[in-house]
Amino acid sequence: MIALDDVLDARERVADVARHTPLDYSNTFSRMTGAEVHLKLECFQRTGSFKIRGATNRVRTLSETERDAGVVTASAGNHAQGVALAASRSGVDSKVVMPETAPISKIKATKSYGAEVVLHGIDYDAAQTHAHELEDEEGRTYVHAFDDEHVMAGQGTLGLEIVDDLPELDTVVVPIGGGGLISGVATAVKAHDPDVRVVGVQAEGASTVASSLQKGEPQAVDSVDTIADGIAVRRVGEQTFPVIRERVDEVVTVSDDEIATALMLLLERGKTLVEGAGATPLAALLEGKFVYEDDEVIVPALCGGNIDLNLLTTVIMRGLVDQxxxxxxxxxxxxxxxxxxxxxxxxxxxxxxxxxxxxxxxxxxxxxxxxxxxxxxxxxxxxxxxxxxxxxxxxxxxxxxxxxxxxx
Missing domain, CATH: 3.30.70.260 (ACT domain)
Structure with a gap:
């Protein structure tokens, strides 16, 4: 499993690309929950998501032969943009396979960062299968969205920023798709203080970790259905699962309605735009999905802000109805x-x-x-x-x- 040294090495590699994003105390959400809530505004990250961290760390560990052959990856959108920009910044050719249902805003952004985009399949897993076919055919290096030690370590730099900015942290709440982000963050914060609690959040329509933990090995679902497309993954990673099992204290789920409400509150009260996956940690906190003490210092990691405007309109309307x-x-x-x-x-x-x-x-x-x-x-x-x-x-x-x- 990755260790703190891996995350510290990653911080050096990504320092000139990934921004140190703000950690903002929220009076509004502190008052609503009774906790001391600090929002990790990773939605302000370059490319709008934490994915640039892991992608950059992976690309910068390529050998010269691998750099010359180029890279390929699969992504619902955020990892695609991260790989595209990381590759372009390092002079490496990149090809990205995205689901046919990927938001048009993410497709356009990925192309603008320099990648060749291939649309294939109905979800991430179908796109991933095709990307591996291209890996074999073209001799490219596959940059996994989460199940890679360098990617995990790169994502863990977000955790280093949290503990640097808020050493008195009690709980960090992190979305889980394939598990790359939470694996890296948990590694960083547990090394800082083993008593810091790490809570993972999945969308109900893409929940695989709870059953995986119960059965002791990664489990898959046949399909996913959630507005949180950034964490709409059918199976937790083989490499991320042991880290989650050892270093994550609790995993909860939230519904799409709860995600929509949190997203709308962030817009209206926090003046902050996030995507569905980015809203899940706050949704879990607002809906009381885990137990916490009064004045507990809690950091929801708002991991991305790349939401399709058509979906945003629907989400806002659902949120207004629910409220x-x-x-x-x-x-x-x-x-x-x-x-x-x-x-x-x-x-x-x-x-x-x-x-x-x-x-x-x-x-x-x-x-x-x-x-x-x-x-x-x-x-x-x-x-x-x-x-x-x-x-x-x-x-x-x-x-x-x-x-x-x-x-x-």
Whole structure:
């Protein structure tokens, strides 16, 4: 397994490429959780992700023969950009295989950093299989996204920055996909202080570590399904798993809805844009997925900020719904002049804002003298939604909530 010396050596290799990203105390999230929360803003890293650290360390350990042959890798996007920039900075040719579903923003960014991009397969694992085929055909060196000791050590430089900036750290919370980041970070922080707790977070739709730990060896899932594409990996790494088993104290999962809420809160309250994977540590903290003490010093590692704008729009809307800030309701009115106005007067009186109205007389499930109305409403929170629904029902309307806030 990698050791502290490997991480220290990596720090020297990546110092001129990877930025020392801020560690920012958050009054907002400290107040919300009761802990002392410091956000590791790795989303401000060059290429928008921690991946530049491991990629640079790996590329700079290539032999001359390997440098001449070039490198190849597979990635959902962040590792792709890291390898592309690391290779370009070192004068090495790079080819990157990305899933066909990769965000267009990450594809364009990878090309802009100098790599040749090949789109193949529906997810990371399919892309990885094709990348290994190119490795054999073209004699390139494969730069693994996580299951490589040099990559793991490079990612561990993030952990060195945390303990340098905050020696009194109690807990660090880190996303897990294949395990490269958490392996490196855990190695660094445990060497600093074995009592520092390391909590790993996976998305529910790509959770492999818990079952792997239970069975004592890496386990795979048939498919992954999560908005956190950066950690959407079917199997934890062979080399990362022993490190996780030895140095990670706890592994928890978060749902996509919880990730969306954390992402939206970071935008609205923290003025910080992260991708789904980057929001998972804060989601785990906000949702109480692990036990912590009052005033415990906790660092969620916000590991990436490369989110596709189309996905961002969807995530924001889901987050607004979950927080009771946006609700869609349906009711049936008598098809007579003024009926819709009576309903809208209630909405206006309760200070909800109408985003959209759908008025349908053709639904076969309602009476001939009735009309179905759907309202998209901007609201102020779950209590406001409850008050609005109660008022509508008190006025004699039957109303169905089509979407609404998660139970508190």
């Amino acid at each position: 009771g800030r946006y609700v869609k309701v349906r009711t049936v009115l008598k098809d007579r002049p003024g009926a819709l106005n009576d309903l809208l007067d209630i909405v206006a009186d309760e200070r909800a804002n109408i985003y959209a109205i759908q008025h349908d007389r053709t639904n076969r499930d309602i009476a001939m003298n009735a009309t179905e109305v759907e309202l998209d409403l901007e609201t102020r929170g779950p209590e406001h939604v409850d008050a609005l629904l109660n008022r509508i029902r008190e006025e004699g309307f039957e109303v169905t909530v089509l979407n609404g806030p998660r139970p508190q």
